[in-house]
Amino acid sequence: MCNMPLLEVENLNVHLGTNHILRDVNFSISRGESLAIIGPNGAGKTILLKVLLELVPYSGKALWEKGIKVGYVPQKIEADRQIPLTVWNLLDAKAKTIGSERKEVRDVAKSVGIAEHTLRTELRHISGGQFQRVLIAFALLGKPDIILFDEPTASIDEQGEEQVYEVIHRLQDELNIAVIVVSHDLSFVYRHATSVLCLNKHGLCFGRPDQVLTPEKLTELYSAPFGYYHHIHENNHGH
Amino acid sequence: MATNELYSLILAILTAGAAGVVGSFALMKKMSLAGDVVAHLALPGLGAALLWKINPLVGAAATLLLGTLLIWQLEKRSSLQTDTSIGVIFTAALAVGALLTPKEELIEALFGGFAKLSLFGFSLGVLGVFAIVATTLALRNRLILNIFSPELAKSAGVSVHLTNLIYLLVFALTILLGLQFLGAILVGALIIVPAAIGRELAKTFPQFLTISAIAGALSVVLGYAISQIYGLDLGPVVVAVSAALFGITLFRKKS
Numbered sequence: 490m491c492n493m494p495l496l497e498v499e500n501l502n503v504h505l506g507t508n509h510i511l512r513d514v515n516f517s518i519s520r521g522e523s524l525a526i527i528g529p530n531g532a533g534k535t536i537l538l539k540v541l542l543e544l545v546p547y548s549g550k551a552l553w554e555k556g557i558k559v560g561y562v563p564q565k566i567e568a569d570r571q572i573p574l575t576v577w578n579l580l581d582a583k584a585k586t587i588g589s590e591r592k593e594v595r596d597v598a599k600s601v602g603i604a605e606h607t608l609r610t611e612l613r614h615i616s617g618g619q620f621q622r623v624l625i626a627f628a629l630l631g632k633p634d635i636i637l638f639d640e641p642t643a644s645i646d647e648q649g650e651e652q653v654y655e656v657i658h659r660l661q662d663e664l665n666i667a668v669i670v671v672s673h674d675l676s677f678v679y680r681h682a683t684s685v686l687c688l689n690k691h692g693l694c695f696g697r698p699d700q701v702l703t704p705e706k707l708t709e710l711y712s713a714p715f716g717y718y719h720h721i722h723e724n725n726h727g728h
Numbered sequence: 729m730a731t732n733e734l735y736s737l738i739l740a741i742l743t744a745g746a747a748g749v750v751g752s753f754a755l756m757k758k759m760s761l762a763g764d765v766v767a768h769l770a771l772p773g774l775g776a777a778l779l780w781k782i783n784p785l786v787g788a789a790a791t792l793l794l795g796t797l798l799i800w801q802l803e804k805r806s807s808l809q810t811d812t813s814i815g816v817i818f819t820a821a822l823a824v825g826a827l828l829t830p831k832e833e834l835i836e837a838l839f840g841g842f843a844k845l846s847l848f849g850f851s852l853g854v855l856g857v858f859a860i861v862a863t864t865l866a867l868r869n870r871l872i873l874n875i876f877s878p879e880l881a882k883s884a885g886v887s888v889h890l891t892n893l894i895y896l897l898v899f900a901l902t903i904l905l906g907l908q909f910l911g912a913i914l915v916g917a918l919i920i921v922p923a924a925i926g927r928e929l930a931k932t933f934p935q936f937l938t939i940s941a942i943a944g945a946l947s948v949v950l951g952y953a954i955s956q957i958y959g960l961d962l963g964p965v966v967v968a969v970s971a972a973l974f975g976i977t978l979f980r981k982k983s
Contacts, residue, residue, distance in 0.1 A: 542883060561883045572756045573926075574872065578933040582872040583884050611931060627880065 494519045495557055495635055495667055496541070501549040503536055510536050511547070512691035518684070520634070521665045523657075525672050525682035525698070529711050532689045534671045535564060538637045541669070557635065560628030562621075564639035564671070570612045576623050577608040580630065587631045597629040600664070601656050618649025625656060635667040636660065642674065650674070654681065678702070735850035736843055736909065741948045742857040743905040744918055744966075748944035749864050750902045751923035752937050753895065756875045763919030765818040767903050767912045769795035771825025771837060774912075778833050789904055795821060796900040800893045825912075840911030840963035856905050863898050871895060872933070910963045918944060921970040928977040943973060 494517040503511040511533045518524045526534050539545040542561055553559070580594045598608055601622045607615060615623070621641060628636050638657065642650035654674075658681050660666045672678060678685055678698050685702060687693040687710045694701040694710075729737075754760050770788035777787025795817055802817075829837050845853070864871075870891045873881035878888050899919075906915040926940030951966030 539879075542879070544879060544882065559883065561880065563877065563879055572875075573930040573933060573936040574876075575932050579872065579876060582869040582876075583880075585869045586873060586884050586886060628883075631884070 493554060495554050497550065497552045498541075499550040501537075501540065501547055501551055503533070503540060503545060503547045505536075505545075510690070511540070511688075513549075514686075514688065514692045516684075516686045516692065516695045518635070518667055518669060520667055521661060522667050522683045523661055523681055524667075524669045525678040525685045526669065526688055527672060527675070527678060527685060527710070528688035528693075534688055535639055537688065538639050538669070538671065541637060554634075558631060558633040560631070560633035560636040562624045562628045562636060562638045562641055564643055570620075572612070574612050575609055576603065576612060576615065579612065579623065580608075580626055583627055583630050589630055593630060593632075594626075597626045600629065600660075601625045602652070616649070617645040618652060621645055621649070621653050622656065625653075625660075629660075633666065635669065638668060638670040638672075640671050640673065642672075657681070675702075730844070732844040732846065732850075735845040735847065737948075737952055739845060739850055739853040739857070739905070740909045740952070740962075740966075741945045742854065743902070743909075744922070744944035744948040745941040746857045746860040746864075746944075747902050747906055747918035748922035748926065748940035748942070749861055749937050750899055751919040751921075751944075752926055752940045753864065753868075753871050753875070754899065754919050755923040755927060756872075757895075760920045760923070761916070762899070763903060764913075764916030765815060766792070766795065766799075766900060767907060767915045768818045768822040768825065769900075770904065770907055771912050772821050772828055773825075774837050774907075775825050775828030775830070775833075778830055778837075779828060784837075785904065785908070788907060791821065792900045792904055793897075796896045800889075800896050804889050804892075836911065838911050838913045839961065840907070840909050840914055841961070843908050853905060856901055860898050860902055860905075863894065867891060867894060867898075868937075910966065914963045914967050917967040917970060921967070921974055922947065925970075925974050925977050928974070943970065947973060 497517045501514040540547045584594050603622050641653050685698045686695045694706050770792050773787035773791030774784045777784045870886045874891050906918045922940045922944035925943040926936045929939050930936035947966050947970035951969040955962045955965040
């Protein structure tokens with residue numbers, strides 16, 4: 490590998506109470522790369538992202554390159570979208586908190602395809618796809634080197650899904666931002682990910698998608714004893 | 729109107745305005761009812777102070793502060809929601825307060841009155857209102873992020889617990905100021921009702937804060953006028969007026 494990794498994870502373990510949530514997870518990601526994390530529900534994918542954000546205690550190594558700025562797009566926001574807050578109000582709140590200029594709000598909004606009139610719209614009046622763009626814009630404020638996406642398309646329709654993936658792909662191409670994407674969508678993994686981590690409590694595989702995603706591996710990943718499939722939040726699932 | 733009555737009226741109007749601003753965030757944090765509950769925390773201190781013949785507000789402030797810190801700790805350590813942790817403390821506080829407060833003072837402690845303020849008391853109160861509004865506005869962006877998503881707030885470098893503590897302290901100070909003229913039972917209305925009006929009418933966040941503040945202040949002005957004309961108690965009239973204003977906003981929206 491020619492460049493230093495942005496993030497190196499070695500023998501990472503997470504215990505919550507008596508539960509051993511993650512076991513000996515190993516992977517790394519470098520600048521401009523795109524890592525997909527796949528695995529059944531309950532495999533610890535979201536927890537892994539939270540470890541990387543230092544929201545959850547862990548043992549082992551999760552080492553960021555010095556001075557790295559990390560953006561985060563969560564799977565689900567428990568926010569009350571009924572509050573009288575426009576898209577601008579929300580993005581501006583972050584910009585002011587981190588000391589960015591107003592211009593940056595307009596720039597990031599533009600880069601993820603949020604129209605000027607959408608900025609003035611209340612959060613409760615925008616679609617799921619637009620809301621996802623708002624969250625990406627939120628993560629982009631402060632010029633992060635890497636963005637962590639937790640199932641970025643979980644709550645939106647197929648068309649919106651494609652657009653969100655396009656936005657993510659563009660971030661990599663144009664801004665050279667590394668991304669880690671938790672995704673159920675294997676077509677995304679094959680098309681856009683430079684590497685993939687199969688996770689089911691422990692890391693089952695890590696490497697280039699075309700090399701490590703063998704049918705055997707996928708079967709093992711999705712049929713491991715603790716990997717039973719729950720669909721609580723999604724009504725229909727395309728695969 | 730005597731000067732000290734005017735002082736009281738002006739302070740009541742300012743307090744109600746500040747409560748509108750503080751209440752707007754309480755509404756977004758889904759802790760609207762906490763105003764009612766936190767107010768009860770003042771009761772044991774108030775009762776004890778009356779027993780020992782010291783300034784009741786000092787006693788009230790002491791137990792409010794204690795209760796607020798306790799709530800903050802509970803919120804920080806357990807996964808309980810703010811509302812739930814407050815609920816645990818306040819029932820005990822209300823019981824102790826009712827036992828301590830002398831019978832003849834209990835009604836005023838619960839439903840408020842119209843104290844005549846000295847210039848010193850007035851100045852202190854105005855300073856308090858200024859502190860409440862200035863702190864809340866300075867904190868507003870962090871609060872918005874905190875409310876929107878604590879995780880995203882953390883990712884933006886916001887200290888979630890510290891922000892919560894400062895907000896809770898400002899919240900308690902608002903209750904303390906409102907306590908004088910609305911009493912422990914009614915003061916919660918200052919937190920809830922103006923903010924509810926603001927939410928109904930506002931389209932943007934600055935509008936939300938402004939309308940809530942105006943609705944609070946207007947309730948006191950109209951409430952004072954009505955209570956003077958009909959010789960009624962100020963506290964209940966103010967709350968009834970604010971509730972009526974809320975009713976009108978609902979009606980307006982549908983028509």
